[in-house]
Amino acid sequence: MKTWLRNNRGVLIFIVCLGLFRTAVADWNPVPTGSMRPTILEGDVVLVNRLAYDLKVPLTDFSLARLGEPQRGDIATFSSPKDGTRLIKRIVGLPGDTIEIRDNTLLVNGQPASYSNLDYVTEQPRPGVYVKATRVTEQVIGSRREVQFFSPAGPASSFGPVQVPNGEYFMMGDNRNNSEDSRYIGFVPRENLIGRAGRILVSADIKRDWSPRPERTFSRLNPE
Template sequence: MNKVLQLWRDNRGILVFLSLMFVFRSAVADWNDVPSGSMQPTIEIGDRILVNKMAYDLRLPFTTVSLIKRADPQRGDIVIFLSEAADNRLVKRVIGVPGDVVAMQHNVLSINGEQLVYNRPDTAAEFYSATDEGSQLLSEQLGNITHTVKLAPFATGRDSFNAVKVPAGHYLVLGDNRDNSADSRVIGFVPRKEIVGRAGKVLFSLDYDNYYLPRSERFFAAL
């Protein structure tokens, strides 16, 4: 016991700091690495994104228990959720909120009977790399949010689904890389309780294909 007390006296400053940091990352804000390209071109492989864990709930630290509900996810939000169906933490975009009727035909979404607007983005060339050759980039108008989606140059079988109604307490999510994303088309609707935060910014980014060198142009980029 004396050794424990002495250890606390000698290191209490760093121990308190570490404890507060873990609480902060658990309940307030955290960063999340992105190992896959399912959200390209919005989020690139190697991005570290800032996660606002208080965007929707004030949670008991180190748990998923919501103490105070602050807001609900909206269409267009990029959310981080602990998917029981996928047994993994995932990052996707909210397309349908509870009560919405959503359908997709040949990568064209319709929500509540209204087809979304698609255009060729003016900055499309910025997103292309050697692995993007032949891919199509389109801007998608989702309510007040305009973002870019990436479509494969070949049929993948994921470009269409019949109209579905999002049940209460659930959300329909898709990746911006529409033909290369294991999202609600694979794992089903996402329960509200699994959503732990909203992503809004890239903190920093490492180029995995180039010796993990930093991509300075993506530092603090808005999503």
């Protein structure tokens, strides 16, 4: 055993350093679900900046220092307050914000979002199930992104109003009628935030034939 450890010391050191790097500095996360469509697709692997918000002790949620403040519109990875599952959603509400959804219109602090660039698509949320979807550009309080809604919208078309507590955030998926987010799991405490997603590293069509999607490789999220 000692001989094996000595012969493979370089590889073991590299593995340990890579693990520490991924838990403290930057990480890459494959996305298996469509809750962030059309911004992030199933099969995208996103690059996550773990130093965007906090410097944490590797392998823990203990923060050593605050490095930046989460912003409305950030795409962030976090641990679900419901069951600890790692999720990726968009920060829609900051501490103190009042969030409401009224007939699929998002309101932040009473200000309704504006919607433009209407487009119609067909989505496949589950194998063999096809639904009509509407895609629009949503803009509210300086934050803009493309979102989509299924038709019919279903029970998620209205929510709140609720006020975001201090030190917590309201997260939503861009695929508004197919996302388990703060409407279901509750507010997300800051200590649950892992990092901010900035780019797509690689992408493959995992819903069909696993073919690569080179047009998405290293593309920025929210380039505007």
